Amino acid sequence: MSVLVVGSIAIDSVETPYGKRKKVLGGSAVYFSVSASFFTTVYPVGVVGTDFPRTYISLLGQRGIDVNGIEIARGKTFRWAGKYGYDLNQAQTISTALNCFRDFSPKLRPEHRRLPYVFLANIDPNLQLMVLKKVAAPRFVACDSMNYWIQHERKALARLLKRVDVFILNDAEARLFSGESNLIKAAKYIFSLGPERVIIKRGDGGSLFVTSGQGCFIAPAYLMEEIKDPTGAGDSFAGGFMGFVSKTGDLSERGLRKAVIYGTVMASFCVQDFGPDNLLKIKPRDVTRRLGDYRRITCF
Amino acid sequence: MSVLVVGSIAIDSVETPYGKRKKVLGGSAVYFSVSASFFTTVYPVGVVGTDFPRTYISLLGQRGIDVNGIEIARGKTFRWAGKYGYDLNQAQTISTALNCFRDFSPKLRPEHRRLPYVFLANIDPNLQLMVLKKVAAPRFVACDSMNYWIQHERKALARLLKRVDVFILNDAEARLFSGESNLIKAAKYIFSLGPERVIIKRGDGGSLFVTSGQGCFIAPAYLMEEIKDPTGAGDSFAGGFMGFVSKTGDLSERGLRKAVIYGTVMASFCVQDFGPDNLLKIKPRDVTRRLGDYRRITCF
Numbered sequence: 001m002s003v004l005v006v007g008s009i010a011i012d013s014v015e016t017p018y019g020k021r022k023k024v025l026g027g028s029a030v031y032f033s034v035s036a037s038f039f040t041t042v043y044p045v046g047v048v049g050t051d052f053p054r055t056y057i058s059l060l061g062q063r064g065i066d067v068n069g070i071e072i073a074r075g076k077t078f079r080w081a082g083k084y085g086y087d088l089n090q091a092q093t094i095s096t097a098l099n100c101f102r103d104f105s106p107k108l109r110p111e112h113r114r115l116p117y118v119f120l121a122n123i124d125p126n127l128q129l130m131v132l133k134k135v136a137a138p139r140f141v142a143c144d145s146m147n148y149w150i151q152h153e154r155k156a157l158a159r160l161l162k163r164v165d166v167f168i169l170n171d172a173e174a175r176l177f178s179g180e181s182n183l184i185k186a187a188k189y190i191f192s193l194g195p196e197r198v199i200i201k202r203g204d205g206g207s208l209f210v211t212s213g214q215g216c217f218i219a220p221a222y223l224m225e226e227i228k229d230p231t232g233a234g235d236s237f238a239g240g241f242m243g244f245v246s247k248t249g250d251l252s253e254r255g256l257r258k259a260v261i262y263g264t265v266m267a268s269f270c271v272q273d274f275g276p277d278n279l280l281k282i283k284p285r286d287v288t289r290r291l292g293d294y295r296r297i298t299c300f
Numbered sequence: 301m302s303v304l305v306v307g308s309i310a311i312d313s314v315e316t317p318y319g320k321r322k323k324v325l326g327g328s329a330v331y332f333s334v335s336a337s338f339f340t341t342v343y344p345v346g347v348v349g350t351d352f353p354r355t356y357i358s359l360l361g362q363r364g365i366d367v368n369g370i371e372i373a374r375g376k377t378f379r380w381a382g383k384y385g386y387d388l389n390q391a392q393t394i395s396t397a398l399n400c401f402r403d404f405s406p407k408l409r410p411e412h413r414r415l416p417y418v419f420l421a422n423i424d425p426n427l428q429l430m431v432l433k434k435v436a437a438p439r440f441v442a443c444d445s446m447n448y449w450i451q452h453e454r455k456a457l458a459r460l461l462k463r464v465d466v467f468i469l470n471d472a473e474a475r476l477f478s479g480e481s482n483l484i485k486a487a488k489y490i491f492s493l494g495p496e497r498v499i500i501k502r503g504d505g506g507s508l509f510v511t512s513g514q515g516c517f518i519a520p521a522y523l524m525e526e527i528k529d530p531t532g533a534g535d536s537f538a539g540g541f542m543g544f545v546s547k548t549g550d551l552s553e554r555g556l557r558k559a560v561i562y563g564t565v566m567a568s569f570c571v572q573d574f575g576p577d578n579l580l581k582i583k584p585r586d587v588t589r590r591l592g593d594y595r596r597i598t599c600f
Contacts, residue, residue, distance in 0.1 A: 017481075086481035181317075181386035184525045205505040206520060218597055220506060220518040225484045257600040297518055298598070300557040 001139075002041040002066075003246040005032045006106045006131045007121025007235070009046040009070060013081040014274060016088065018228045024275030025056045026080060028121035028144070031232035034279045035239025035266040036119075037063040038287055039247040042239075043112055045069035045131070049076040049100045059280060071107055073100040088230045088271075089203030108134045117246040119238055120164075122146045125156040132163055140251060142166045142242055144234070150177045158193055166197040166256075168238055174200045183208055184216060199241070199260065201234055209260045217257050222268035222294050229274045233267040236279060240266030265290050301439075302341040302366075303546040305332045306406050306431045307421025307535070309346040309370065313381040314574060316388065318528045324575035325356045326380065328421035328444070331532035334579045335539025335566040336419075337363040338587055339547040342539075343412055345369035345431070349377040349400045359580060371407060373400040388530045388571075389503030408434045417546035419538055420464075422446045425456040432463055440551060442466045442542055444534070450477045462494040466556075468538050470501045483508055484516060499541070499560065501534055509560045517557050522568035522594050529574045533567040536579060540566030565590050 005028075012026030029044040036042045043066045048057075050072060061067045078101035081094040106127060116139035120128040128143055143164045149157055150173060157177075161167060167190055175181055178189035187198040187210035200208040206220035241263035248255055265287060272278040305328075312326030329344040336342045343366045348357075350372060361367045378401035381394040406427060416439035420428040428443055443464050449457055450473060457477075461467060467490055475481055478489035487498040487510035500508040506520035541563035548555055565587060572578045 182525055182527070184523055188525075202505065205502065206518075208523065216523060216597055217600070218506075218520040218523060219600070220520050223484055223508065223516060223518060225482055227482070254600075261600050297516055300517070300519070300554075300561050 001116050001246045001249060002043060003036055003117040003119060003242050004043045004045065004112050004115040004135065005029050005036070005119040005121060005239075005242075006045045006128070007032060007119075007123060008078055008101055009044070009048050009052070010078040010080050010101075011052070012079070012231060012275065013094075014083070014229055014231050016084040016229050017086055019274065021229075021274040024277075025059070026231065026275060027078065028232075028235040030060070031235035031270065031276055031279070032119055032121060032239040032242070033060060033065045034063060034276050035236040035270070036243030036246070037065050038240070038266070038284055039243030039262070040117075041066060042243070043069055043115060045106045045108060045112060047071045047073050047100050047104045049073060052077045063280075066111075069107075069109060069112060073103075075100040077101075082231065084230060088227055091231070106131050116140070117242055118142070119242045120144070120160070121235060121238070122149075125149050125153050125160045129156065129160045129163070132160070140165050140245060142168055142238065144168050144238060145173065147173055147176055161190070162194040164195050166199060167195045168199040168201065168234075168241075170201045170203070170234065171205075174198070184210065187216070197256070201237060203230070203233075207237070207260060207264065209257065211253060211256075214253055217260065219257075219260050219264050220298060222264055222290065222297070224268060224272065227271045230271050232276060233270050236270035237263040237267040240264070261291065261294065262287075265294055301416050301546045301549060302343060303336055303417040303419060303542050304343045304345065304412050304415040304435065305329050305336070305419045305421060305539075305542075306345045306428070307332060307419075307423060308378055308401055309344070309348050309352070310378040310380050310401075311352070312379070312531060312575065313394075314383070314529055314531055316384040316529050317386055319574065321529075321574040324577075325359070326531065326575060327378065328532075328535040330360070331535035331570065331576055331579070332419055332421060332539040332542070333360060333365045334363060334576050335536040335570070336543030336546070337365050338540070338566070338584055339543030339562070340417075341366060342543070343369055343415060345406045345408060345412060347371045347373050347400055347404050349373060349375045352377045363580070366411075369407075369409060369412060375400040377401075382531065384530060388527055391531070406431050416440070417542055418442070419542045420444070420460070421535060421538070422449075425449050425453050425460045429456065429460045429463070432460070440465050440545060442468055442538065444468050444538060445473065447473055447476055458493055461490070464495045466497040466499060467495045468499040468501065468534075468541075470503070470534065471505075474498070474500045484510065487516070497556070501537060503530070503533075507537070507560060507564065509557065511553060511556075514553055517560065519557075519560050519564050520598060522564055522590065522597070524568060524572065527571045530571050532576060533570050536570035537563040537567040540564070561591065561594065562587075565594055
C-alpha cells in the first residue's frame with residue numbers, strides 16, 4: 001500500500017564540522033519520501049518555487065516517487081541555512097526564507113485522498129489537520145511537530161492529535177509539550193490527548209517507541225564513526241518507519257517495532273553524507289545488510 | 301570466582317527533584333560491592349573514619365561482602381554532598397570533604413592479592429596502578445576514572461591502561477580523554493593505549509561496549525518512570541558487569557555482552573531510590589525478572 005506525506009520541500013545550505021554544502025535538496029517531505037521509497041510508493045504533497053531545479057524533481061521521480069503532488073508556485077523555494085557543531089544533535093539555524101512555503105496550502109489530488117497511510121511532517125498543525133480531514137479513510141496516521149507549534153498552536157496540535165495514531169517527536173519537544181522531564185511520563189501525557197503510540201527521537205541516543213498499555217521499546221541508534229550531516233535524520237527515520245508499515249500493513253506491536261528499526265536504519269544512511277546524497281546512492285541490499293549489522297550490534 | 305574492588309567509601313548527602321537525603325552510605329566501592337554481591341563474593345578495599353556507622357559495615361557483611369579490607373582510620377569519613385536538577389545525568393557537587401580518604405593508601409591483605417577479577421574504581425591512577433601491581437595474577441581488570449585524573453594525571457592513567465582489560469568511563473570523559481567527539485573514535489583512541497575493550501556510559505542513553513577489532517554493542521538503559529537518585533548508577537553498572545563476569549568466567553564477546561546487560565539492570569535498580577537503598581532491598585529474583593523485562597523492551 002502507498003503512503004501520503006505532506007511537508008516541506010527546500011533548498012538547504014548546511015555546514016558541519018565535516019564540510020559545507022550549498023543549495024542541496026532538502027525539506028521534510030523530501031527526506032521522508034526518499035527514505036520511504038525503499039519500501040513503498042510515496043506521494044509527497046508540497047510546494048516549490050520556479051527556481052527549483054527540475055533535476056531534483058527527476059531524481060525523486062526516478063525513485064518511483066509520485067511527484068504529481070509537488071506544486072510549482074510563483075516565487076522562490078523555501079530555503080534553510082544551518083550549522084552544526086560537534087554536538088550533531090543540535091542544529092543552529094542561520095537563516096530561513098519561507099518564500100512560497102509561507103502560503104503553502106496543500107492541494108490533494110483524488111489519488112491522494114484514497115491513500116491509507118499518512119505522514120504529516122512538521123508544518124502548521126492547522127494545515128496538518130486540514131489535510132487529514134481530506135483523506136477518506138486513513139488506516140494509520142503519523143505526525144511530527146516542533147517547538148514553535150507546541151508553543152504557538154497548542155490547541156490546533158491537540159485537535160490534530162485526536163486523529164493521529166503515532167506522534168513522532170524529539171525528546172526536547174516531548175518534554176516541552178508535556179511539561180515532564182521523564183520521557184515515559186511525557187509519552188503518557190501524549191496518550192491522554194489521543195494517540196495510542198508515541199515515538200520519541202533522541203538523536204544518537206536512538207528512539208523510544210511507547211504504546212499505550214503495552215510499555216515501551218527502546219531502539220538504540222546505529223552508531224557510526226563517520227557522520228557528515230544529521231539534517232533530515234528524523235524525517236528519514238519517519239520515512240523508514242511509515243514506508244515499512246505501509247509495505248507490510250502490520251500494525252501489531254511486533255510489526256511496528258520492526259518498522260522502528262527500519263526507521264533507525266534509514267536515518268543512519270541519511271547522516272553518512274550531506275543532504276539526501278547517501279539515501280539517493282544506496283541500494284535495497286545495503287538496507288538489508290545494515291539491518292543485519294544492527295542486529296549484531298544490539299543482540300545479547 | 302571472587303572480585304576485588306578498590307575505591308571510595310563515603311557518607312553522602314543528596315538532593316534531587318524527588319527528595320533529599322542526608323548521611324547516606326555512599327562511595328564507588330560501596331555501590332560496586334552491593335551490586336556485584338548479587339553474583340559473587342566481593343572484597344572491597346577502602347578506608348572510613350571513626351565516625352563511620354558500624355551498621356553500614358554490618359549491612360555490607362550481611363550481603364556476603366568480605367569487609368576485612370575496610371580500614372578504619374583516624375578522623376572522619378569521606379563526605380560528598382551533591383544535587384541533581386531534572387537532568388539526572390548531571391550532578392552538581394555542593395561540597396567534598398576528603399577527610400581520611402585524602403591519604404588513602406590501599407592495603408591489600410594476602411587474600412586480596414590472589415583475586416582474579418579486579419575493579420579499580422575512580423581514584424588516583426597512581427594508586428590504581430599500585431594496587432594492580434600487588435595482585436599476583438589478575439585474569440580480568442576493569443578501571444574507571446574521571447575528568448580530574450584525565451586532566452591532571454594523564455601519564456599515570458596511560459601507564460595504568462596498559463594493564464587494563466576494559467576501561468569503563470562516561471561519554472564526556474571519553475571525549476575529553478580522546479579529543480574525539482565521536483564515541484567510536486574515542487574508543488579506538490583508548491585501544492591504542494592498551495585496553496582491548498571500552499565501555500562508554502551515557503547515563504539514560506545506555507552504554508556502548510566496544511571491543512577492539514570486533515565492533516560495538518549498544519545497550520540502551522532500562523528506562524523507568526520513577527528515578528529518584530542517579531548517584532552510584534555507574535558503579536552499580538560496573539558491579540553488575542564485573543560480578544557477572546567473575547561468576548561465569550566467560551570472557552567471550554557473548555559473555556561480556558551479557559555482563560553489560562546485567563550491569564545495566566543493576567544500575568536501573570540503583571536509581572530507583574536514594575543511595576544504595578533499593579540495591580539493598582531487592583532480591584535475586586528481582587534481577588532475573590528485570591532481565592526478562594529488559595529483553596521485552598529491547599527485542600524486535
